[in-house]
Amino acid sequence: MTETTATETTAPETTAPVAHTSPAAGGAASAGYGLSAVGLLRSEWIKLRSVRSTAWSYALLVLVSLALAAVMSSTLDLQGADASMIPAADQATFIAQTATFGVFFGQLIVAVLGALTISGEYSTGMIRSTLTAVPRRLPALAAKAAVLFGTTFLVGLAANLGSYLVASLILSRQGLGVSIADPAVFLPVLGGALYLALIAVFALGVGTIVRSGAGGIAVVLGIVLLLPMVLQVIAAPWAAAVLPYLVSNAGINMFGLMSFSQVPIEWWVNLLVVLGWLAVSLVGAAAVLKRRDA
Amino acid sequence: MIQAQSLTKRHGDKTAVDAIDFTVQPGTVTGLLGPNGAGKSTIMRMIVGLDRPTAGSVTVNGKHYREHRAPLCEVGVLLDAKAVHTGRSARNHLLALAATHGIPAARVDEVIELTGLGSVARKRVGGFSLGMGQRLGIAAALLGDPSVLILDEPVNGLDPEGVQWVRQLMRRLAAEGRTVLLSSHMMSEMALTADHLIMLGRGKVIANAPVSEIIGMAGTHRVRVRTPQAAQLAALLAQPDVTVTTDEPDLLKVSGISAGDIGEHAAGAGIVLHELTGVSASLEEAYLALTQDEVEYRASGSAQLQEAGR
The missing domain is CATH 3.30.70 (Alpha-Beta Plaits)
Known part of the structure; x- marks a missing residue:
């Protein structure tokens, strides 16, 4: 063999039995194997953890969050003011903003990861294996979305909690400090993680519709990153009116990091806006996945 | 058993598969033979639901593929080597497929041994040779211990040892009472491996008979x-x-x-x-005789080539 692989394959023992149950037709099927929700979730979890891009993306998410929290909290200048003079509510807001600042960048990282989760299957041909194993197709997409959502939420939560700890540690030297139990802190920390998980699944839907890795990433980043910038530049009133309802603006407004509207928008309205974008993406993905030849 | 009834696939104006009927019987190796564009791969993809038929239907063991509770345990399919994420190891690829059906890891290791992938199972598939990729595809097809096997060009890229291994495997699977459907461009391979042939030309079945009969059809001794x-x-x-x-x-x-x-x-x-x-006559001659009028792209280009060759 002239293959690049280092190891030489030897011809396997051809007299070994192929069947591990009975050689009769449908032997394994009668052994109780079959598609199940738990099985699909496990399969998608194996897939997610067994490609390098996942570990890289999540590690980057955590590192960027911690680094930003460290930079933001260590550059805080009280200009000689006594920390005890600052109202607790303002302290909580500042710490919450510091703990969730990484979400700004994190949303781009998980958006790329979400798009790659499915477009990687299309570009490599893996999708044919996936859809052959799950010929009804939609359960495979649902399992993929669920696993991506859960994993991203947990990693996002870890990143935000870590950022809170880093910020608290650095700010305590200036006498600032708010407990994680304060709703003004833990709600944004949870909300930031929730938004990251939702944007990852949104990107998964877009990736399913677009199918190509580069295309999926371009479309998702266009919606998350470029659209808000472009609309901000446009002076027309309609642009200002639309701005708060862009997925990334609503998502970031949701945990109070930044507002894009003259009038405050309730967190649940922002959540509904994000869920609306998500629904459009997933419904489109489901329709396309079901109909198109793979 | 695979049964197709008026199975049709059109892409726009182009008819890839034209209302064909056939049955693939268990216990035999059936070869799907035809020139490029004859519809072999499209048929295989329709059997496992990757392509949706424009009309007609095809069933496996009496049901549409997607209606089976454990599809991988009914049909094992090797469509082409490129159905694997290149960034994942061979073992993880198989584990992910097995997990959907609750097939245990022990079976994954079994098919890895069976296909001779033991030494590379934990390496990323991106570095695999074509032959290794084929072995992995065959491992995936065998995972659910299916009663029907569908293999598109299974010996493609294999070394002579691998070719012989696949040939023996096909024969043994059929001898165990399974339904084996394979396609190949290699006529000599078909003559050695298949019992029965379904010959396709322009999306239609032009012959459906035992290999010996097909060779007989070519006539001229x-x-x-x-x-x-x-x-x-x-x-x-x-x-x-x-x-x-x-x-x-x-x-x-x-x-x-x-x-x-x-x-x-x-x-x-x-x-x-x-x-x-x-x-x-060789199977190749029989094939050429039968597909003479059916070769899709026998347009002016090849005619000019023939002229030039004289």
Whole structure:
């Protein structure tokens, strides 16, 4: 063999039995194997953890969050003011903003990861294996979305909690400090993680519709990153009116990091806006996945 | 068992598969044969629901593929080597597929051993040779211990040892009572492996019969004659229904007359013969004869080539 692989394959023992149950037709099927929700979730979890891009993306998410929290909290200048003079509510807001600042960048990282989760299957041909194993197709997409959502939420939560700890540690030297139990802190920390998980699944839907890795990433980043910038530049009133309802603006407004509207928008309205974008993406993905030849 | 009824696939105006009917029986190796664009891969993809038929239907063991509770345990399919994420190890690829059906890791290790991938199972698939990729595809197909196997060009990229291994595997799977459907461009491979052939041309079934019968359809038996007096013998044999061709100075290929008659003619004229062998048509010739009118892209391009070759 002239293959690049280092190891030489030897011809396997051809007299070994192929069947591990009975050689009769449908032997394994009668052994109780079959598609199940738990099985699909496990399969998608194996897939997610067994490609390098996942570990890289999540590690980057955590590192960027911690680094930003460290930079933001260590550059805080009280200009000689006594920390005890600052109202607790303002302290909580500042710490919450510091703990969730990484979400700004994190949303781009998980958006790329979400798009790659499915477009990687299309570009490599893996999708044919996936859809052959799950010929009804939609359960495979649902399992993929669920696993991506859960994993991203947990990693996002870890990143935000870590950022809170880093910020608290650095700010305590200036006498600032708010407990994680304060709703003004833990709600944004949870909300930031929730938004990251939702944007990852949104990107998964877009990736399913677009199918190509580069295309999926371009479309998702266009919606998350470029659209808000472009609309901000446009002076027309309609642009200002639309701005708060862009997925990334609503998502970031949701945990109070930044507002894009003259009038405050309730967190649940922002959540509904994000869920609306998500629904459009997933419904489109489901329709396309079901109909198109793979 | 695989059953297709009026199975049709159109892409726009182009008909890839044209209302075909066929049944693939268990216990045999059935070959799907045809020129490029004849619809072989499209048929295979429709069987496992990757492509949706425009009309008609195809069932596996009595049901549409997607309606089976454990599809991987009904049908094992190798569509092409490129159905694997290149960034994942072979073992993780198989584990992910197995997990969907609750198939245990022990079975994954079993098919890894069976396909000879043991030493590379934990390496990323991106570095695999074509042959390794084929072995992994076959491992995936065997994962659910299915009663039906569908393999598109399974020996593609395999070394001679691998080719022989696949051939024996196909035979054994069929002997175990399974339904085996494979496609190949390699006619000699089909002749060695398949019991039954479904020949396709322009999306239609042009022959559906045992291999021996298909070879018989090509009809013409020829006789190889080796003689130092080739020109003299050729002149002697010149009759309206006899054709004589020659590739080498002392070798004639004769059809339309029996070996015995050639021997008589030669003896009568005192011509020395070094060889006189009856040759039955090869599967390749049968295939070419049957698909002569069916080759899709026999357009002006190849006609010009033939002209140029003269």
